[in-house]
Amino acid sequence: MVLSNVSRTYGDPANPVHALRDVSLDLRHREFTAIMGPSGSGKSTLMNVIAGLDTVSSGQVWLAGAPIATLSDTERTRLRRRHIGFIFQSFNLIPALTAAENIELPFVLAGIRPNAETRAWIDHLIGSLGLADRLAHRPAELSGGQQQRVAIARALAGRPTIIIADEPTGALDTRTGREVLTLLTTAAREFGQGIAMVTHDPVAASYADRVVLLADGRIVGDHRRLGVRQIAELLINLTEVPA
Numbered sequence: 001m002v003l004s005n006v007s008r009t010y011g012d013p014a015n016p017v018h019a020l021r022d023v024s025l026d027l028r029h030r031e032f033t034a035i036m037g038p039s040g041s042g043k044s045t046l047m048n049v050i051a052g053l054d055t056v057s058s059g060q061v062w063l064a065g066a067p068i069a070t071l072s073d074t075e076r077t078r079l080r081r082r083h084i085g086f087i088f089q090s091f092n093l094i095p096a097l098t099a100a101e102n103i104e105l106p107f108v109l110a111g112i113r114p115n116a117e118t119r120a121w122i123d124h125l126i127g128s129l130g131l132a133d134r135l136a137h138r139p140a141e142l143s144g145g146q147q148q149r150v151a152i153a154r155a156l157a158g159r160p161t162i163i164i165a166d167e168p169t170g171a172l173d174t175r176t177g178r179e180v181l182t183l184l185t186t187a188a189r190e191f192g193q194g195i196a197m198v199t200h201d202p203v204a205a206s207y208a209d210r211v212v213l214l215a216d217g218r219i220v221g222d223h224r225r226l227g228v229r230q231i232a233e234l235l236i237n238l239t240e241v242p243a
C-alpha cells in the first residue's frame, strides 16, 4: 500500500479545509505503524483514504499494484474486500447477526470456507478477546467494548493484507486493550500483515514498529521503534504552541 502525494480538501473552494496535504507514505508487509497527531490533524481522513472509503483531491493510492483512486466503485470495493480489514470507532456490526456470524461475515461475503488453520486462528482470536461465551449474542446484547472486540476479531480473522484501525483500544479497559495490541503485533509478525493504527496513547503506539506523526494534514515525523517516553515527548513538542 503506497500513498503518493495525496491531498484531500473539504468544503467550498473559497474556504477550503486541507485535511491532508501532499502526504506520501508506504505501509509495508509485516510492519505495524502507529499514526499520531493532534485532533483535526487528518488521521481519520488518512485512514479513510487508505481504506478507499474516501476519495483523494490529488495524488494516488496504490493497493496490490492497482491505483485505487482511479478505479470504478465496483473494482475499488472488490479490492478493498480482498485486501483490507477495518477496525473503526463505529463498529459496523450487522445487528441481525450473532457475534460468531459477524466474525465470519468476510468469509461469507468472499464465498470462502475457512480452512483448519484459519479456523484455529479465529478460535485463538475469540479466546484472546474473551468472546467465547458471547458468540451466540447479537450486537444489541453486547456491551460497547464487547462489540468493539467482535469488530476486531472480524477484521483480523481473514488476515487481510492491510489492517486499518482508528483508535481500536479507545473504548477498551487496559487489559483488553493490551490484548488487542498484542494481537495486532502477532498479525504483523506471524502473518506478515501491514497495520496502520491511529492512537492518542503513547503506550499503545509503543507496540508499533513505526510512529508516523501528522500535524495540520502533513507528515511531520516518521520514527522507528520508540519507547513510551520518546513518543510522549514528540507529541508534547507537536502540540506546543510556538511563542
Ligand SMILES: Nc1ncnc2c1ncn2[C@@H]1O[C@H](COP(=O)(O)OP(=O)(O)OP(=O)(O)O)[C@@H](O)[C@H]1O
Pocket (backbone or CB within 6 Å): 010, 011, 017, 018, 019, 037, 038, 039, 040, 041, 042, 043, 044, 045, 046
Ligand atoms: N467530511 C468532512 N467535511 C468537511 N471537513 C472535514 C470532513 N472530514 C474531516 N474534515 C476536516 O478535516 C480535518 C481533519 O479531520 P480528521 O477527522 O481527519 O482529524 P483527526 O486527526 O482524525 O482528528 P481526531 O483526533 O479528533 O479524530 C479537520 O479539520 C476536520 O474538521
Ligand SMILES: [Mg+2]
Pocket (backbone or CB within 6 Å): 043, 044, 045
Ligand atoms: Mg479521527
